[in-house]
Each structure stands twice: as structure tokens, then as C-alpha cells.
Amino acid sequence: MPELPEVETVRRGLQPVMEGAKILSAEARRPDLRFPFQPDFVARLKGQVVTGLGRRAKYLVADLASGDVLLMHLGMSGSFRVIKRGNDAVPGEFHYPKAKDSAHDHVLFRMSSGADIVFNDPRRFGYMKVIARSALDEEPLLRGLGPEPLGNEFDAAMLARSCAGKTTSLKAALLDQRVVAGLGNIYVCEALHRSHLSPRRIAATLATKGRKGVAGGEPTDHAKRLVGAIHTVLNDAIKAGGSSLRDHRQTSGELGYFQHSFKVYDREGETCTTPRCGGTIKRFTQNGRSTFWCPKCQK
Numbered sequence: 001m002p003e004l005p006e007v008e009t010v011r012r013g014l015q016p017v018m019e020g021a022k023i024l025s026a027e028a029r030r031p032d033l034r035f036p037f038q039p040d041f042v043a044r045l046k047g048q049v050v051t052g053l054g055r056r057a058k059y060l061v062a063d064l065a066s067g068d069v070l071l072m073h074l075g076m077s078g079s080f081r082v083i084k085r086g087n088d089a090v091p092g093e094f095h096y097p098k099a100k101d102s103a104h105d106h107v108l109f110r111m112s113s114g115a116d117i118v119f120n121d122p123r124r125f126g127y128m129k130v131i132a133r134s135a136l137d138e139e140p141l142l143r144g145l146g147p148e149p150l151g152n153e154f155d156a157a158m159l160a161r162s163c164a165g166k167t168t169s170l171k172a173a174l175l176d177q178r179v180v181a182g183l184g185n186i187y188v189c190e191a192l193h194r195s196h197l198s199p200r201r202i203a204a205t206l207a208t209k210g211r212k213g214v215a216g217g218e219p220t221d222h223a224k225r226l227v228g229a230i231h232t233v234l235n236d237a238i239k240a241g242g243s244s245l246r247d248h249r250q251t252s253g254e255l256g257y258f259q260h261s262f263k264v265y266d267r268e269g270e271t272c273t274t275p276r277c278g279g280t281i282k283r284f285t286q287n288g289r290s291t292f293w294c295p296k297c298q299k
Helices: 006-020 041-046 134-137 155-165 170-175 185-192 223-237
Strands: 023-028 050-054 057-064 070-074 079-084 107-111 115-120 129-131 282-286 287-295
Touching: 006 050, 006 057, 006 107, 006 115, 006 223, 041 129, 057 282, 070 134, 115 185, 129 134, 155 170, 155 223, 170 185, 185 223, 185 287
Parallel strands: none
Antiparallel strands: 023 107, 050 057, 057 070, 070 129, 079 115, 107 115, 282 287
């Protein structure tokens, strides 16, 4: 499933043709994706200006002039492409060829910017929903999400407080969207390797223990290294257009290429790239997901 860098890459690709433009028409070509479309889905979008296009965790969030918000999730195989109308050879950054699997084009937005935005989803695990902005905090899909890992409020102190007293593994804690929003299996594995922390480490070790008369919960050096690694990995992945392992495409139709920079993910049996380590990357199953790590340098 696309993680934060992939969704942020898509947001940046859609922003120039969607933000500030009016939705001239909207078309849902089937009654449902992962969930049924709302009966008034199209009516609430038609004629609305997109005043802003943001991201929350793994969701795209389009603010509409009406006060509604269009919430969009890519699911397992969803992708957007942008088609300039009336010219089959438009030069420039935002001219994109049609995908070959047009039978899976399920949603179409015709924008006043001169672009058609098409949502294609062969597996139909994606979804879209129109929500009143005033009700967004109570939306079940978003309620309880933790801080954004690239936001100003996410730092070592916040992560330590969230993990204090947790007896779960560090990897399980980082995948908990209530602790930090938007991280998934790939980037957790990569961040743990870069911070030299074992995925089996107990999450509570990111916070100091309290002692008599002194409160605990302060960030340890482990927490500081980990937050720095999370920031670096996510920013590098966004610059690379995300990781394309199976379904992810940028809005240009191009693949992301951060997978070529993986240090541990999907590198079982290869030599660890950490200088002077020489260990071998191992894989094991953790909480139903494959975990890749170097037992020699991740402690």
C-alpha cells in the first residue's frame, strides 16, 4: 500500500492542475470502490473550486469553496493521471499519457485548468468521500491519527511520550497510526536501520524511566536518532518520487525510484551497507509483515 512519500508525490503532481481550479464536472463510473460512493457525491463536487490540496497521513485532502472536503485514499493499486484536453502533444511537466488499463478508470474530474484528472484503481481498494470541513475532526477515517512525521510538532520528545511504557516492539509502535501517521512497513524498516535500532527493541526504551521523585518519559538518544532518521528517509523518498514496488506511479505515469536506495528493505541475504559493519541483511515476520534488518548493527 502506498505510504506517505508516495501519497505526497501524488499530491505534488495534482496540485498545479487542481488547486485553485473549478471542478466543471465529476463522474463516478461505478457505484463503489472499497466503499459505496455517497448518493450526493457528484452533486457536492460539481462547480466547486478546489481552494487547497493537502495530505493527512496517507489521505489526499482537497478543500472546496463550499466548506466541504474531498477525502481520497489510493488503496492498494489506485493512481491518478492528468490529461491535458485538446492537445495530444502538450509539452511541459504536466502532460501525461493515458494509462493502458482504462477499463479501471473509475472516477473523472474535469477541471477548469484544462486538465482531466482520472482515478484508476484495478483492485478497487481506494475510496473517496465528501465531508463537511467542520466535521473532519470527527471523521472515523481520520479520528485518532497521530502527528505527521514531517510536521513541526513531531520530535523526539513527542515520540518518547507516545512510546513511554509501551511493551510492544519498536517497529509495531511506529506502524501504529495513533503514534505517528503515515509511516508504513518500508519506511519503518529503513528508518530503523539508519538509526541502528533493532525492530525487536521494546518501544519504551525511547523514553527515560522515572525514578523516585523524578518523572520519566524524556527522550533518549535512541529517540533522537530515530526521529532524525525518519525525517531523512521520508524526505529522500519524496525527492525520489516514492518507491515503486508494484503499483505506485507518479501522476506523470513514471515510476518512483527510491527503491534503488533501500538499505535493508527487500535486500535479504545482501551485505549491510553500513560502513565497517559487514553484516548480512535478514528477514523475519513481525506482526504479519516482513521485517528486514541487520542483526549486527541494529541493536
